[in-house]
Amino acid sequence: MHMRVKETIENRRAYRALDVVEIDDETLDELTTAIRLAPSCFNNQPWNYVFIRDPDMLEKMKNVMSPGNEWTFRASMISAVFSKKEDDCMIKNREYHLFDTGMATAFMILRATELGLVAHPIAGYSEKKTKDVLGIPEEYTVITLVIFGKHSEHPESQLQGDTLKVEGKRPERKPVEEFARQDGY
Numbered sequence: 001m002h003m004r005v006k007e008t009i010e011n012r013r014a015y016r017a018l019d020v021v022e023i024d025d026e027t028l029d030e031l032t033t034a035i036r037l038a039p040s041c042f043n044n045q046p047w048n049y050v051f052i053r054d055p056d057m058l059e060k061m062k063n064v065m066s067p068g069n070e071w072t073f074r075a076s077m078i079s080a081v082f083s084k085k086e087d088d089c090m091i092k093n094r095e096y097h098l099f100d101t102g103m104a105t106a107f108m109i110l111r112a113t114e115l116g117l118v119a120h121p122i123a124g125y126s127e128k129k130t131k132d133v134l135g136i137p138e139e140y141t142v143i144t145l146v147i148f149g150k151h152s153e154h155p156e157s158q159l160q161g162d163t164l165k166v167e168g169k170r171p172e173r174k175p176v177e178e179f180a181r182q183d184g185y
C-alpha cells in the first residue's frame with residue numbers, strides 16, 4: 001500500500017475496536033526508523049520507547065489502564081513513550097522534550113497507519129504503575145502509551161454507545177479560524 005502523507009493523515013484515526021495482528025520485527029523496524037528520522041532541537045533525540053509484544057507483558061499492562069480504556073486490552077502491541085526535560089533543549093521557559101518526542105511519535109503513528117495498523121495514543125493510564133511494570137527510571141515522564149492493533153471490521157461487537165458512534169465518524173474539529181491567523185494575532 002502506498003499512501004501519500006495527505007492520505008495517511010486523513011486515514012489515521014484513534015480507533016478503539018481492535019483485532020489481533022502480528023507485528024513482526026520488520027514492522028517494528030519500520031516504526032523505529034520513522035522515529036529516528038524525526039527532527040529534534042539540536043538533534044538531541046530526547047525520546048525513549050519500550051515496545052511491548054510479549055503476551056505476559058501485555059497482560060501486565062492491563063493493570064496500568066484507567067477506567068474507560070478497557071478497549072486497550074485487545075492491543076497487539078503497546079509502545080510506552082518517555083522522556084525527560086534534561087535530555088533536550090531548555091531555552092528559558094521553553095522545554096522541548098515533549099514537543100520533540102511528540103513529533104517523533106507522530107511520525108511513528110503515521111508510518112503505522114501507512115502499514116495498515118491502528119496506532120492510538122492515550123493519556124489514560126497510571127504513570128507510576130507503568131514505570132513499575134516496565135522498569136522505567138523514576139526521573140522520566142511517561143508521556144503516552146500508543147496502542148497498536150488492526151481495526152476490527154465489526155466495531156459493534158466490541159464497543160457501545162458514544163464510543164461506537166465515534167468509531168464511524170471522526171470527532172468534530174475546531175474551525176480553522178479558531179487556531180490559524182494570518183499575518184499577526
Ligand SMILES: Cc1cc2nc3c(=O)[nH]c(=O)nc-3n(C[C@H](O)[C@H](O)[C@H](O)COP(=O)(O)O)c2cc1C
Pocket residue numbers: 012013014015016069121122123124125144170171
Ligand atoms: C495525548 C492524547 C491522549 C489521549 N488519551 C486517550 C485515552 O486515554 N483514551 C482514549 O480512548 N483515547 C485517547 N486519545 C484519543 C483522542 O480522543 C482522539 O485522538 C481524538 O478524539 C480525535 O479523534 P481521531 O484521532 O480519531 O481523529 C488521546 C489522544 C491523544 C493525542
